[in-house]
Amino acid sequence: MTSNADLIARRNRTIGPYSPLFYAEPLQFVSAKGVWFTEANGDRYLDGYNNVPHVGHANDRVVRALSEQAALLNVHTRYLNERVVDYSERLLSTFRPGLDRVFFGNSGSEANELALRIARQLTGSTGVIVSDYSYHGTTITLAQMTTGLKTREPLGAHVRTLRIPDLDSDPRPEAEVLAEALASLDASIASLQEGGFGVSASLFDPLFSTEGMPRVPAGLVAGIVDRVRAAGGMVIADEVQSGFGRTGSHMWGHDYAGMEPDLVTMGKPMGNGHPMSAVVTSEDVLDRFGSRNEFFNTFAGNPVSAAVGEAVLLEMEAEALMPRAQELGGQALARFRELASQHGDFVRTAKGTGLFLGLDFAVDGVPAPHLAKQVVEAMKARRVLISRIGRDESVLKVRPPLAFGAAELPILLDALEASLAEVRV
Amino acid sequence: MTSNADLIARRNRTIGPYSPLFYAEPLQFVSAKGVWFTEANGDRYLDGYNNVPHVGHANDRVVRALSEQAALLNVHTRYLNERVVDYSERLLSTFRPGLDRVFFGNSGSEANELALRIARQLTGSTGVIVSDYSYHGTTITLAQMTTGLKTREPLGAHVRTLRIPDLDSDPRPEAEVLAEALASLDASIASLQEGGFGVSASLFDPLFSTEGMPRVPAGLVAGIVDRVRAAGGMVIADEVQSGFGRTGSHMWGHDYAGMEPDLVTMGKPMGNGHPMSAVVTSEDVLDRFGSRNEFFNTFAGNPVSAAVGEAVLLEMEAEALMPRAQELGGQALARFRELASQHGDFVRTAKGTGLFLGLDFAVDGVPAPHLAKQVVEAMKARRVLISRIGRDESVLKVRPPLAFGAAELPILLDALEASLAEVRV
Missing domain, CATH: 3.40.640.10 (Type I PLP-dependent aspartate aminotransferase-like (Major domain))
Incomplete structure (x- = not known):
């Protein structure tokens, strides 16, 4: 695999520097299966973001x-x-x-x-x-x-x-x-x-x-x-x-x-x-x-x-993906609500339905995109991929492949809990 | 395979009757390889039309x-x-x-x-x-x-x-x-x-x-x-x-x-x-x-x-497809020119370059789309697929996959010669 720096240089000379990349330090994957990405060094990332690989990467x-x-x-x-x-x-x-x-x-x-x-x-x-x-x-x-x-x-x-x-x-x-x-x-x-x-x-x-x-x-x-x-x-x-x-x-x-x-x-x-x-x-x-x-x-x-x-x-x-999304999404939303109430100083509310969930970040009623961004990066450090949405980019966006399973849910939720615990308002 | 009539009825009820079909009696293929289509009954058609399967169907x-x-x-x-x-x-x-x-x-x-x-x-x-x-x-x-x-x-x-x-x-x-x-x-x-x-x-x-x-x-x-x-x-x-x-x-x-x-x-x-x-x-x-x-x-x-x-x-x-297109296209154009001159009563001229060739149909200087259409259908009866272009739809369009080969060229040219011979002005 090419180093990120070399690849970014070649990318800039072909598809250009404006083609967007996720994360301050972008990720380069060599493969993906189900809801897991793999980097060249073998590190795996849980996909809590992508809706295109709906029934799972490389299904x-x-x-x-x-x-x-x-x-x-x-x-x-x-x-x-x-x-x-x-x-x-x-x-x-x-x-x-x-x-x-x-x-x-x-x-x-x-x-x-x-x-x-x-x-x-x-x-x-x-x-x-x-x-x-x-x-x-x-x-x-x-x-x-x-x-x-x-x-x-x-x-x-x-x-x-x-x-x-x-x-x-x-x-x-x-x-x-x-x-x-x-x-x-x-x-x-x-x-x-x-x-x-x-x-x-x-x-x-x-x-x-x-x-x-x-x-x-x-x-x-x-x-x-x-x-x-x-x-x-x-x-x-x-x-x-x-x-x-x-x-x-x-x-x-x-x-x-x-x-x-x-x-x-x-x-x-x-x-x-x-x-x-x-x-x-x-x-x-x-x-x-x-x-x-x-x-x-x-x-x-x-x-x-x-x-x-x-x-x-x-x-x-x-795979009964729709009913599974309802069941797992319901479990996830319950935990999101607990987390929202634990972190009421910067989380306004939990949002979502099925496997499309969010946490709305605000401090004293003012949207807090910088804190949401911190959590997105903290989740990445724990090898879980999520993103942000909303007019203020202050809502965490958790929207994994619908193939997301019961085994993966605790990994995502535990990473979220730990990442939220690190936030300093 | 479903009969054409049944399939057309189901097609009309889903993607609708306006979605265009080629030919008075449409074709239904079950497979294609290289420059050949195959029907359910095993009949094969030579593709002298499609430019999308550029390096050959199912390459x-x-x-x-x-x-x-x-x-x-x-x-x-x-x-x-x-x-x-x-x-x-x-x-x-x-x-x-x-x-x-x-x-x-x-x-x-x-x-x-x-x-x-x-x-x-x-x-x-x-x-x-x-x-x-x-x-x-x-x-x-x-x-x-x-x-x-x-x-x-x-x-x-x-x-x-x-x-x-x-x-x-x-x-x-x-x-x-x-x-x-x-x-x-x-x-x-x-x-x-x-x-x-x-x-x-x-x-x-x-x-x-x-x-x-x-x-x-x-x-x-x-x-x-x-x-x-x-x-x-x-x-x-x-x-x-x-x-x-x-x-x-x-x-x-x-x-x-x-x-x-x-x-x-x-x-x-x-x-x-x-x-x-x-x-x-x-x-x-x-x-x-x-x-x-x-x-x-x-x-x-x-x-x-x-x-x-x-x-x-x-x-x-x-496969050196570009030089091959030049060589075969040159041979084809020479034969198109011969055919144009043989049928000067209804073919104005041969056109094209590489593997994009045409014959311009006109009688006494008036475009003759009906004759071009006759030839397209006559080619189909000989199991060679071509089409028409131009503002009057009076120009035969021969634009096969670039994977078209020396073995196929005589088949197309002979079918064209025979189809032109049938035209009655």
Whole structure:
């Protein structure tokens, strides 16, 4: 293995110094299996962060499906191909009735682009509502509605943002918090209509992951959906983070959040790292878009991607990953709550559902990202990988592969307990 | 295997009836190896069309690299990863000096989006020049500049199109044809500037593949580049079709065409079917974009994609695919020219370079797409797959995997000769 310094120098001369790296001292892994990474010297790190290797790094079933199908046939969908139909049927069977058609793509960006493109065409409007701290992809259109990381593009004139309230940090009564958020949305919709943009779509992650998993008022999601529909817009659920059983209780984040979207986009965990994504929608929407556009995506829905996607669903079922996430996530959340209460001087609250958990760091009501960062580095020193989310980057992000097991949970929790004990406010 | 009728019915109920299929009676393959597809009944078809399986369907080296790396490690570039640096160095070594940095993506659409996004930011302009019969991808921004297939979106107000002249069908003197095209471009640039859009970029396939491989006047490409640069714009070469040795004489279409682009985009053949793409540019451009944007693409540049991309380059070298394409392509073109002259009543001319060849069908100077279609179907009846391109869909498109060999060439040429002999004008 090349030394980190040499490799970073070569990396800077090829993909450049701006391509982000985790940690003050980056990590270089040579292999990974299940929920464990291995460094060249044999040191192992527990993966408490990555959601892309959903059913586990280098999962046997997925690697076998990938290898066997790649050795057999990999071609676009302009020839008939049973594999893509088998997979489509299996994927769609996980959705409620009415969400029964699928467009495939190669990345979450492609899925969100297509959902927005469909919404623009079908509504004849361009206005979009997103959260004021969110991220949905890398394209020009998506950069114009990026609020959760630095982009050179200003917010598009046709974009309005909604601050997602968090009852964990907002002391006001729930009804007041809800009313304020919906009044702000009403004003945004009115402003889009006055500006001549109209409302084409709302685009939200049903879990509000990037936002830091706020505890939202009851009725907020339903209120958004009703208002967007009433304004003629379509509702897009971005399931790139919240889907595929992440919540433990529901296969899809929109079902967890009790919303009924017109379009559902998905990516990251779908192929366990193989580049693939999808937009799921209704027959009516597919007909209205499909009949008016020659739409074709070369790599999308190829039999290798279909075989891989199918293997992910089969593995989730065979290993009962969703119920396991619910059980382990429940245990983890209970311990997170204990830790939050033990460290009430700098932890505001425990957050999350299923295998997506957080600890919100604040001192005297002021977000404390520097302390959250300390804990992320302290966890790394204990060879457990986690990260941070939220507008202040003050919420610990614990979002391991769904293959995370009962044997690993104590390792993560004990490391967290020890790392929190080191924090000096 | 499911019957075609049953499979089409299931396909219609999942990915929908608009997802395009080749041929009046579509084909269903169960496997492919090298340049041959196999149907369930054992019938084999020679692939004279697909450029994605560049080094051959189910190529052993590529499948091995894919399988081995997927079993070892597949993760994003936020941890250090030597594989992506090795591959980047190898890929960049095929470019002229000054094109020495790379951004990875997952599809040609993502690559063209990023190139346009970079050009917009660095020039502060939005205007784009494309050909009036071209296709660069599926996103909203790219749909607004799609001229070569049906999209619901009108051409963007910031988009101007250039008709690419073809000396094979334009009887006027070359200098006159050139002057007209450049005058049209000058008018477009002036119009973009008057409209307040300015010029951010030109986006062309250096081979003008979708346009039907026109024989362009000497000086056209240089004239475009000079004018776009003088107007403050950046020059993007879309190498999704023309790259990776397709021309036989040059690794990259822009070198074949004698142009020096600021940004080069590539996709389809890059991963032999594995979803991957890239934008290659200069250090200066990378610095100016990278320093101002948090840019990250989850799947892009993962070690599996890097291993696959590397295997494609190694296989090209080991099998000398580029010189072979030049030799076989030269032989093929000679025979295409003979056939064109034998069938002068409906074939205007033979076209192409390397392993990208065409026959331009016209009767009394009028494009004859119906005859070209007859030949495509007649080739299929002889179990050889080809297609059509060009604004009139009147140019036969023969663009096999670069792994096409000396043994296969006579099969394709004999089938073409026999199919042409059946044409009744």
